Amino acid sequence: MNEIYFNAYAGYLEGVVRGYRDGLITAPQYLNLTQCETMDDLKLQLATTDYASFLQNEPSPMSTSTLSARCTDALVAEFQYLQQNAAEPISKFLDYITYGYMIDNVILLITGTLHERDTHDLLEKCHPLGFFDTMPALCVATTVQDLYSTVLVDSPLAGYFRECLSAEDLNELNIEIIRNTLHKAYLEDFYAYCQSLGEPTASIMSDILKLEADRRTVNITINSFGTELSKDDRAKLYPRLGNMYPEAQTRLARVDDIDQVKAILEQYSEYKAMLVGVSLGASSGGTGANDVTLEDRFFAREVQFNKDSFEQQFHYGVFYSWLRLKEQEIRNVVWVAECISQQQKDKINNYTSIY
Amino acid sequence: MNLTTTKTRLKGAETGHSLLKRKSEALTTRFRAIVRKIEDAKLKMGKVMQNASFSLAEVAYITGDISYQVRESAKHATFRVSAKQENVSGVLLPAFERDTRTGGGSQFELTGLGRGGQQIQKARAVYMTAVEMLVELASLQTAFVILDEVIKLTNRRVNAIEYVIIPRIENTISYINSELDEQDREEFYRLKKIQGKKKERAAVAQRETDAKATARREMPVRDILAEQVDEDIIF
Numbered sequence: 001m002n003e004i005y006f007n008a009y010a011g012y013l014e015g016v017v018r019g020y021r022d023g024l025i026t027a028p029q030y031l032n033l034t035q036c037e038t039m040d041d042l043k044l045q046l047a048t049t050d051y052a053s054f055l056q057n058e059p060s061p062m063s064t065s066t067l068s069a070r071c072t073d074a075l076v077a078e079f080q081y082l083q084q085n086a087a088e089p090i091s092k093f094l095d096y097i098t099y100g101y102m103i104d105n106v107i108l109l110i111t112g113t114l115h116e117r118d119t120h121d122l123l124e125k126c127h128p129l130g131f132f133d134t135m136p137a138l139c140v141a142t143t144v145q146d147l148y149s150t151v152l153v154d155s156p157l158a159g160y161f162r163e164c165l166s167a168e169d170l171n172e173l174n175i176e177i178i179r180n181t182l183h184k185a186y187l188e189d190f191y192a193y194c195q196s197l198g199e200p201t202a203s204i205m206s207d208i209l210k211l212e213a214d215r216r217t218v219n220i221t222i223n224s225f226g227t228e229l230s231k232d233d234r235a236k237l238y239p240r241l242g243n244m245y246p247e248a249q250t251r252l253a254r255v256d257d258i259d260q261v262k263a264i265l266e267q268y269s270e271y272k273a274m275l276v277g278v279s280l281g282a283s284s285g286g287t288g289a290n291d292v293t294l295e296d297r298f299f300a301r302e303v304q305f306n307k308d309s310f311e312q313q314f315h316y317g318v319f320y321s322w323l324r325l326k327e328q329e330i331r332n333v334v335w336v337a338e339c340i341s342q343q344q345k346d347k348i349n350n351y352t353s354i355y
Numbered sequence: 356m357n358l359t360t361t362k363t364r365l366k367g368a369e370t371g372h373s374l375l376k377r378k379s380e381a382l383t384t385r386f387r388a389i390v391r392k393i394e395d396a397k398l399k400m401g402k403v404m405q406n407a408s409f410s411l412a413e414v415a416y417i418t419g420d421i422s423y424q425v426r427e428s429a430k431h432a433t434f435r436v437s438a439k440q441e442n443v444s445g446v447l448l449p450a451f452e453r454d455t456r457t458g459g460g461s462q463f464e465l466t467g468l469g470r471g472g473q474q475i476q477k478a479r480a481v482y483m484t485a486v487e488m489l490v491e492l493a494s495l496q497t498a499f500v501i502l503d504e505v506i507k508l509t510n511r512r513v514n515a516i517e518y519v520i521i522p523r524i525e526n527t528i529s530y531i532n533s534e535l536d537e538q539d540r541e542e543f544y545r546l547k548k549i550q551g552k553k554k555e556r557a558a559v560a561q562r563e564t565d566a567k568a569t570a571r572r573e574m575p576v577r578d579i580l581a582e583q584v585d586e587d588i589i590f
């Protein structure tokens with residue numbers, strides 16, 4: 001039934017987003033980018049892409065950080081256009097996408113509050129996609145208790161905070177743990193919401209979100225080795241979804257080193273393929289030019305899923321996918337720019353190409 | 356009197372000169388070694404820094420901007436530098452060392468827990484070595500500057516002693532010597548003169564006595580009998 005009304009509500013936006021997708025940088029363009037010798041060359045090459053209008057007014061010695069900022073501006077402008085033109089069911093979906101950024105912003109502001117920084121400066125550092133109306137009010141609150149009772153209660157994130165944290169936790173817990181707890185709650189909530197949207201959005205989004213959940217699980221496991229994070233706490237940070245939930249997660253919660261992680265991952269056919277040629281111990285010692293990290297493989301797989309979601313019609317997943325692809329593209333461009341400006345040409349091809 | 360003191364001074368200056376010269380040579384050897392080390396360290400530094408900033412780029416690729424989180428979660432310094440003093444032939448060179456006493460684990464070890472934690476730790480390790488290099492380079496560089504100054508100072512002193520003080524003292528000594536000689540000669544001359552005068556005087560006296568003697572000898576002996584011409588007495 002969805003398909004009948006889909007175009008009435010979301011047809012225009014889907015058209016726009018598919019148009020955006022065609023603006024993504026393609027493999028030949030990447031090749032051109034990697035051939036550049038200087039940042040000016042790169043800028044010239046980018047002039048043929050969607051970023052042209054955002055980059056044209058930049059003065060000539062352009063740093064990679066400005067490049068990244070301008071590219072993000074381009075992304076935000078496009079996303080906001082979508083949001084402004086969205087009607088009810090789809091606008092909610094788009095809002096859900098921004099919650100992830102909101103969590104990061106709120107965490108940023110909480111960190112600032114805890115360290116008694118001037119939170120007004122922090123507002124500029126916030127990701128523009130995660131900006132919500134009451135966010136400037138976070139600056140008013142001086143204690144974490146205030147922050148929670150006056151501001152966060154009214155924000156869309158209140159639910160996540162209520163579920164997993166009490167006001168006391170905000171003072172005591174490590175801020176990274178809070179961030180991951182919130183992201184976990186957000187992922188679960190987003191997943192549940194996507195399931196309520198019905199097919200085909202549900203199945204497409206579930207693939208993407210499950211991958212995201214699995215990636216979080218694996219990353220949290222690997223990154224918590226040798227830290228103060230206890231195994232129980234680690235298990236609490238795993239999102240309760242994904243291909244590895246619950247069976248492999250309970251085992252991952254107990255492992256101590258990277259080989260055990262590998263052994264567990266190898267039981268899943270899709271991850272077994274990913275592990276081939278991956279140096280899991282990448283954190284120790286320098287990686288060569290052709291070393292692939294697990295992180296890169298996850299990126300590649302995410303890109304694949306997101307590309308696949310464009311193959312179907314009449315679903316909302318395209319919006320999420322387009323945003324993810326665009327983010328990946330910005331990362332790629334910035335990576336290439338970094339390689340050029342630091343003259344590390346041998347690693348320039350380590351980006352994850354999209355089309 | 357003065358000659359002896361001046362001579363002692365000359366001797367002192369010469370010993371000082373040789374001592375300073377030896378010091379300056381020792382410092383120069385040290386200086387050369389430091390220059391060589393600095394060259395190595397600087398070349399290495401370039402590579403290490405490049406590596407470090409590239410690993411930061413890797414972090415940015417995977418995680419995005421983490422600068423704020425890291426800055427805020429840093430509560431106390433994990434890397435401390437302590438300064439020590441090293442004595443190289445009388446020159447105190449500050450030597451900076453990494454203070455290993457404060458081992459304290461990384462405070463932001465949980466940063467990037469969701470993604471990119473490995474890269475962050477790697478970047479952290481690489482930057483740690485970069486900072487260590489910097490500390491080493493800093494102590495070398497300070498030693499370089501200080502040694503440079505001290506060597507210049509010592510050389511200036513050596514040259515001053517060699518070309519100014521010693522010649523001056525030698526001049527004084529030779530002047531004193533010439534004065535003394537002059538005095539000697541004067542004395543000698545005076546003595547000679549006195550002797551001459553004495554001789555002259557003696558000769559005059561001699562002559563006088565001689566003359567007297569001859570005069571006395573030549574003077575006819577008064578013949579009182581002949582003088583006395585008695586009238587003939589006729590009886």
